[in-house]
Amino acid sequence: MSRLCTLLLFLLPWVxxxxxxxxxxxxxxxxxxxxxxYQVTTTVGMITDIVGEVAGRHAVVKGxxxxxxxxxxxxxxxxxxxxxxxxxxxxxxxxNLEGKMGEVLGKLGRRKPVHAxxxxxxxxSGYALLDEEDYYDPHVWMDVRGWMSAVEVVRNSLQEFxxxxxxxxxxxxEGYLDTLKRLDAYAREVLGSIPENQRVLVTxxxxxxxxxxxxGLEVRGIQGLSTEAKxxxxxxxxxxxxxxxxxxxxxxxxxxxxxxSVEALMEGAHDKGHxxxxxxxxxxxxxxxxxxYAGTYIGMIEHNVNTIARGLGGAVPxxxxxxxxxxxx
Numbered sequence: 001m002s003r004l005c006t007l008l009l010f011l012l013p014w015v016x017x018x019x020x021x022x023x024x025x026x027x028x029x030x031x032x033x034x035x036x037x038y039q040v041t042t043t044v045g046m047i048t049d050i051v052g053e054v055a056g057r058h059a060v061v062k063g064x065x066x067x068x069x070x071x072x073x074x075x076x077x078x079x080x081x082x083x084x085x086x087x088x089x090x091x092x093x094x095x096n097l098e099g100k101m102g103e104v105l106g107k108l109g110r111r112k113p114v115h116a117x118x119x120x121x122x123x124x125s126g127y128a129l130l131d132e133e134d135y136y137d138p139h140v141w142m143d144v145r146g147w148m149s150a151v152e153v154v155r156n157s158l159q160e161f162x163x164x165x166x167x168x169x170x171x172x173x174e175g176y177l178d179t180l181k182r183l184d185a186y187a188r189e190v191l192g193s194i195p196e197n198q199r200v201l202v203t204x205x206x207x208x209x210x211x212x213x214x215x216g217l218e219v220r221g222i223q224g225l226s227t228e229a230k231x232x233x234x235x236x237x238x239x240x241x242x243x244x245x246x247x248x249x250x251x252x253x254x255x256x257x258x259x260x261s262v263e264a265l266m267e268g269a270h271d272k273g274h275x276x277x278x279x280x281x282x283x284x285x286x287x288x289x290x291x292x293y294a295g296t297y298i299g300m301i302e303h304n305v306n307t308i309a310r311g312l313g314g315a316v317p318x319x320x321x322x323x324x325x326x327x328x329x
Contacts (some may be wrong), residue, residue: 032162033058033088041087043098044071045287046141047117047150049297051091053176054154058165065098067286067295068255075100084108089161091154094119095128095138097285113161120153121146129209139284143210144184144301148177183298184214186321187305191215194314200248201308202239202265204257207284211304222261236261240268243276250279250311255286279311 040061042048048063055061064080065071071093076084081104084090092098092105094116108114118140122128127146129137140146155173159166191199192215199217201208206221220239243251243265251266253259262278269276282304288294294303302321309316317324 032164038088038162039086041083041090043092043101044285045295046147046297046300047091047093047154049287050117050147050151050176051154051158054151054169054172055158056168056172058162058168059158065286067289069286070257071097071285072099074098076104088112089157090114091117091157093117093138093140095122095136095140097138113157115153115157117150117153120157121149124149124152129213131206137206137209139207139210141210141297141301142208142304143214144180144187145214146210147297148180148184151177151180179298182325183301183321186324187211187215187301190305190309190314190316191217192314194309194312198249198312200246200312202243202248202251203282203284204252204254204259204262205284207254208282217308222265223257236264236268239265240272243269244272244274247274248276249313250277252279252282252308252311254282254284255288257284280307282307 037058037060040051040055040059042051042061042063044065045063045067048061051059052061062083064076064083065074084104085108089112090105090108092101092114095118096102097118098105105114118138121140122136131137140150151173155169158169162169194217201212201217201219203219203221205223206219208217208219208221211217212219220242222235222239242248251262253262266276266278283294283300287297287300288303293299298321306316306320308314
């Protein structure tokens with residue numbers, strides 16, 4: 001064999017190795033992080049927040065769906081796909097919340113760890129809500145105890161991915177879960193202060209079913225579980241009759257959903273001689289602005305609880321949840 005042939009045989013595996021490294025990043029999920037901090041990519045802010053709390057200093061967590069954006073209608077951009085491909089581990093909600101991203105997430109799940117947090121929480125707690133057509137309600141975060149199960153899913157997933165720091169993830173989750181227990185008690189107390197005949201929450205779409213069940217509210221949404229389903233004239237008329245008959249004083253708009261259907265509802269009630277006001281803006285499928293209190297899961301839930309209570313005649317403690325926590329309970 002000539003020297004040239006020998007050299008080529010030696011170089012071919014090396015060249016092939018370089019070429020195979022081009023393009024999409026390859027991750028062997030069984031090996032865990034290749035470096036610290038490792039990269040976590042998430043979808044909605046509620047998941048971004050709890051993953052950041054549990055992962056702590058060991059990871060950089062980046063969400064791709066910004067505040068005020070409706071995840072039901074969101075389609076991944078080229079940059080989003082790059083972020084997802086570059087991630088070492090991915091967390092998303094599941095239960096069809098990110099319906100337009102399902103194919104992308106499914107393909108990535110064959111190459112790296114991809115976890116559906118809400119789907120896992122539902123499987124753990126066994127408390128899922130379904131609509132009339134047996135579609136899962138994906139808005140698990142509206143019940144704080146349900147979202148505590150989601151925190152446990154994140155903790156378990158990170159411990160499996162990075163067993164070297166298992167105790168850190170356990171400690172981070174334990175501290176955060178303790179705060180969520182107190183948040184759940186706060187929500188129960190504040191929403192329980194609403195006069196019983198006024199505990200009716202009317203919103204733009206049906207995102208508050210878990211909250212309603214957990215804290216004793218009746219909820220009506222103009223649209224269904226997904227904002228992809230547009231309300232018809234009959235839906236509006238039926239809800240107008242409900243408002244007038246029950247003398248509901250307020251309806252609520254949502255930060256990530258158009259106000260048009262709510263405004264149509266109010267006009268219809270007004271035409272029938274019943275005045276309905278906007279009780280406030282709620283965070284449903286997206287949290288508040290990044291860097292703000294409402295841009296955290298705890299802040300989002302407190303904002304919703306306080307806004308609903310004030311709009312429907314309940315009482316909110318002075319100083320809100322943070323001052324409430326300081327008192328003896």
